[in-house]
Amino acid sequence: MRVGPIDLDSTLGCGQVFRWRKEGDVWRGILDGTEVGLRQHGASISAEGAIGERTLERYFRSDDDLDLIREEIAKDGAMAAMVAQFPGLRLIRQDPWECAASYVLATNANIPRIQKMIESVCRAFGDALPGGGYDFPRPDQIAGGKEAARSCGLGYRCGRFVEFARMVDRDEIDLGSLRNVEYGECVKELKSCPGIGDKVADCVAVFGLDHLDAFPVDVRIKKAMEELYGVSGTYRQVNQYGRDYFGRYAGYAQEYIYYAFQRTNRLR
DNA sequence: AACCAGGTCTCGA
DNA sequence: TCGAGACCTGGT
Numbered sequence: 306m307r308v309g310p311i312d313l314d315s316t317l318g319c320g321q322v323f324r325w326r327k328e329g330d331v332w333r334g335i336l337d338g339t340e341v342g343l344r345q346h347g348a349s350i351s352a353e354g355a356i357g358e359r360t361l362e363r364y365f366r367s368d369d370d371l372d373l374i375r376e377e378i379a380k381d382g383a384m385a386a387m388v389a390q391f392p393g394l395r396l397i398r399q400d401p402w403e404c405a406a407s408y409v410l411a412t413n414a415n416i417p418r419i420q421k422m423i424e425s426v427c428r429a430f431g432d433a434l435p436g437g438g439y440d441f442p443r444p445d446q447i448a449g450g451k452e453a454a455r456s457c458g459l460g461y462r463c464g465r466f467v468e469f470a471r472m473v474d475r476d477e478i479d480l481g482s483l484r485n486v487e488y489g490e491c492v493k494e495l496k497s498c499p500g501i502g503d504k505v506a507d508c509v510a511v512f513g514l515d516h517l518d519a520f521p522v523d524v525r526i527k528k529a530m531e532e533l534y535g536v537s538g539t540y541r542q543v544n545q546y547g548r549d550y551f552g553r554y555a556g557y558a559q560e561y562i563y564y565a566f567q568r569t570n571r572l573r
Numbered sequence: 574a575a576c577c578a579g580g581t582c583t584c585g586a
Numbered sequence: 587t588c589g590a591g592a593c594c595t596g597g598t
Contacts, residue, residue: 320579321579408579409581411578411579411580412578412579412580412581413577413578413579413580413581413593413594413595414578414579414580414594414595414596414597415577415578415579415596415597415598416578416579416597417596417597417598418578418595418596418597419578419579421596422595458594458595458596459594459595460593460594460595460596461581461592461593461594461595462580462581462594463594465581465582499581499582500580500581501581502580502581502582503580503581504579504580504581505579505580505581508579521579522579523578523579523580524577524578524579524580525578525579526579539587539588539589540580541587541588563579567579
């Protein structure tokens with residue numbers, strides 16, 4: 306599989322995507338409506354399931370020159386250390402709709418709960434798959450189900466989630482087309498959707514719409530930027546600093562920082 | 574048992 | 587444009 310170099314544990318476990326689970330040494334997930342199992346072999350991977358190689362290459366952004374990117378974002382000793390610590394950590398090219406809908410649910414909740422909410426929504430609205438799993442639901446499958454969504458434990462995200470699905474279902478926004486506009490325009494359009502503010506917009510921009518210059522700032526990145534660079538302030542200020550400092554691959558830098566700090570906090 | 578979680582929304586200055 | 591509060595709910 307020509308997706309290397311890649312490290313599945315960091316790439317699928319860093320928090321950028323929510324539905325992959327590791328069973329033994331196999332990462333299981335759903336890709337393009339197909340249940341897939343992935344194994345690590347050195348710096349490469351193998352797949353079981355009816356999934357095309359081209360689909361995997363696209364999903365794992367094999368078109369990114371990881372060596373170049375890592376070199377570009379290693380602007381200082383701290384970043385160089387993080388880059389060195391996690392070889393094979395790649396960004397993923399997620400489906401824009403699934404990415405956006407997932408991050409609408411991911412507001413102000415921890416990752417275990419986010420995963421539960423998403424699985425609950427998939428079970429309630431998504432297509433059943435042969436292996437017993439459920440696909441992530443399409444907008445039209447959610448749009449009419451405000452009542453059903455209330456039993457998914459989404460809290461105050463419920464209304465936003467369904468309204469967003471309706472908006473996409475009515476073609477009031479074309480998420481995919483935002484790949485073809487600049488970062489600023491992309492974020493502005495995304496923020497016109499219910500449940501999408503500064504942070505979710507940046508996540509969708511970088512994880513789903515190829516805007517690798519986006520720099521999502523959540524509570525952890527906020528702390529990290531303060532510790533690493535003494536940067537604090539409004540979302541706009543921290544975001545702008547990250548984008549200016551790291552450049553066109555700021556989104557990658559953000560993920561290395563996020564994962565590095567996630568791991569150090571886990572040890573405390 | 575509090576505190577916090579990959580924030581958003583609303584409102585007032 | 588910015589800061590302050592409210593806000594569902596469940597992990598830790």
